[in-house]
Amino acid sequence: MSPQTPIITLFMILLASLVLCNCSYIVEPLHQTNSEYYYPLHDGRLIKTKHQHFGHINKLDTLFSSRSRGMISVDDFGAKADGSDDREAFKKAWNEACSKGAILVVPKNRIYRLKPITFSGPCQPNTTFMIYGTIEAWPQMSAYEEDRLHWIVFDSVTNFNVDGGGIFNGKGKKWWKNSCKFTNNLPCNDEPRPTAVTFYNCKNLRVKNINFKDAQKMHVAFFRCFNVFVSNLVVTAPENSPNTDGIHVAESQNIDIRKSNIGTGDDCISIISGSKNVQVIDITCGPGHGISIGSLGANNSEAEVVNVVVNRATLTGTTNGVRIKTWQGGSGYARNIKFMNIVMQNVTNPIIIDQYYCDQTEPCQEQDKAVQLSHVLYQNIRGTSASTVAIKFACSRTVPCREIYLHDVILESQGGGGTTATCENVRYVNRGKFYPQCSP
Ligand SMILES: *[C@@H]1O[C@H](CO)[C@@H](O)[C@H](O)[C@H]1NC(C)=O
Ligand SMILES: *[C@@H]1O[C@H](CO)[C@@H](O)[C@H](O)[C@H]1NC(C)=O
Ligand SMILES: *[C@@H]1O[C@H](CO)[C@@H](O)[C@H](O)[C@H]1NC(C)=O
Numbered sequence: 001m002s003p004q005t006p007i008i009t010l011f012m013i014l015l016a017s018l019v020l021c022n023c024s025y026i027v028e029p030l031h032q033t034n035s036e037y038y039y040p041l042h043d044g045r046l047i048k049t050k051h052q053h054f055g056h057i058n059k060l061d062t063l064f065s066s067r068s069r070g071m072i073s074v075d076d077f078g079a080k081a082d083g084s085d086d087r088e089a090f091k092k093a094w095n096e097a098c099s100k101g102a103i104l105v106v107p108k109n110r111i112y113r114l115k116p117i118t119f120s121g122p123c124q125p126n127t128t129f130m131i132y133g134t135i136e137a138w139p140q141m142s143a144y145e146e147d148r149l150h151w152i153v154f155d156s157v158t159n160f161n162v163d164g165g166g167i168f169n170g171k172g173k174k175w176w177k178n179s180c181k182f183t184n185n186l187p188c189n190d191e192p193r194p195t196a197v198t199f200y201n202c203k204n205l206r207v208k209n210i211n212f213k214d215a216q217k218m219h220v221a222f223f224r225c226f227n228v229f230v231s232n233l234v235v236t237a238p239e240n241s242p243n244t245d246g247i248h249v250a251e252s253q254n255i256d257i258r259k260s261n262i263g264t265g266d267d268c269i270s271i272i273s274g275s276k277n278v279q280v281i282d283i284t285c286g287p288g289h290g291i292s293i294g295s296l297g298a299n300n301s302e303a304e305v306v307n308v309v310v311n312r313a314t315l316t317g318t319t320n321g322v323r324i325k326t327w328q329g330g331s332g333y334a335r336n337i338k339f340m341n342i343v344m345q346n347v348t349n350p351i352i353i354d355q356y357y358c359d360q361t362e363p364c365q366e367q368d369k370a371v372q373l374s375h376v377l378y379q380n381i382r383g384t385s386a387s388t389v390a391i392k393f394a395c396s397r398t399v400p401c402r403e404i405y406l407h408d409v410i411l412e413s414q415g416g417g418g419t420t421a422t423c424e425n426v427r428y429v430n431r432g433k434f435y436p437q438c439s440p
Pocket of ligand 1: 126
């Protein structure tokens with residue numbers, strides 16, 4: 001072997017990776033419903049957006065300021081905000097606002113308690129839920145017997161807005177303490193718990209300037225939604241609260257989540273099967289489990305996740321940074337995923353692919369099938385790892401990860417000393433700086 005051979009080989013790899021990268025990471029532009037919100041992203045280019053403050057609005061924007069549009073307060077329908085169940089008043093006010101495309105107002109400095117409730121659409125276009133005050137979950141668990149999976153549901157709403165700076169408070173503490181994940185708690189049970197706010201089957205939805213606190217389980221979930229714009233959410237729950245994902249996306253397309261600050265006991269954002277064209281931009285996470293794609297493939301299911309971009313995020317003290325997790329035995333794929341411009345601060349597993357995910361008490365059986373992971377880009381990811389292993393690719397033995405790109409990834413140790421990378425069953429290409437490198 002001549003001395004030049006390694007250099008030539010390296011050059012060829014670089015050239016190949018450039019070509020591959022340019023053709024492999026074209027993320028389809030999101031559906032153009034509103035050019036203000038959706039734009040195509042380009043590799044490595046920071047796209048400036050107007051700065052906005054979290055959970056705070058200066059004044060109603062033009063959408064809501066139209067004088068001709070009616071304002072309907074829940075108080076006009078008998079809501080009391082005195083600790084009793086205000087569900088009936090909310091339902092009546094909803095029916096009125098929904099049928100007129102009006103603005104449903106939840107007044108500020110008041111706390112409304114609600115038993116489980118479904119707000120059904122479709123409504124007249126631009127119906128808006130303006131929450132200035134607080135909506136609090138009914139405290140007695142017996143009220144949830146009919147449907148233990150949901151507290152508030154928005155079903156089949158289209159061209160619908162939620163805004164106002166107010167709070168959804170799930171009052172989750174008494175739900176968490178029965179969970180087997182809650183520390184030192186035996187006996188325990190893992191009975192279903194409600195997701196605080198679920199949007200089901202929605203289309204052209206905007207959720208802005210809302211605070212979510214202490215959900216019973218997940219804080220806000222989008223199921224089977226299409227064209228959703230989420231911004232300026234603040235989600236808070238204690239670090240030890242079980243399964244309290246911040247924002248959950250499932251079976252949904254064209255989802256844009258921005259400028260949100262999420263600290264909970266589980267995933268900051270979780271994106272699961274059936275999700276396509278998801279952009280996550282300007283997110284702050286911690287505490288919690290980081291930004292996750294998955295889990296996928298549980299119970300031998302087929303997964304499909306495509307075109308996910310996480311751009312500009314800061315994760316602080318989370319157990320994971322950017323994670324893809326799949327169970328053994330699944331099938332399908334997750335591909336065209338970009339994690340870029342991310343800062344890790346004392347994150348335990350900053351970059352992790354775990355294809356042996358097993359979140360159950362019994363050990364998982366070894367299985368040959370797995371969800372195929374490919375075309376995953378990690379670009380400009382910097383910061384510190386709380387553990388020695390800063391990069392962990394635990395890909396499937398039978399279905400290895402393909403076309404994994406690492407471009408300017410530098411993860412130092414939080415406590416000093418070096419970091420390492422474990423890379424099993426992964427085919428990757430690296431460009432730019434890359435530390436820690438996969439050990440041979
Ligand atoms: C709904 O809001 C959009 C955006 O502001 C506006 O263009 C449209 O005319 C509104 N539609 C109705 C029926 O008010
Ligand atoms: C798998 O299926 C079993 C039996 O239906 C169920 O109890 C379990 O929760 C499922 N696991 C997951 C991760 O969905
Ligand atoms: C870093 O994280 C570890 C483990 O989560 C924690 O024990 C430690 O206090 C953190 N250090 C700093 C400086 O935050």
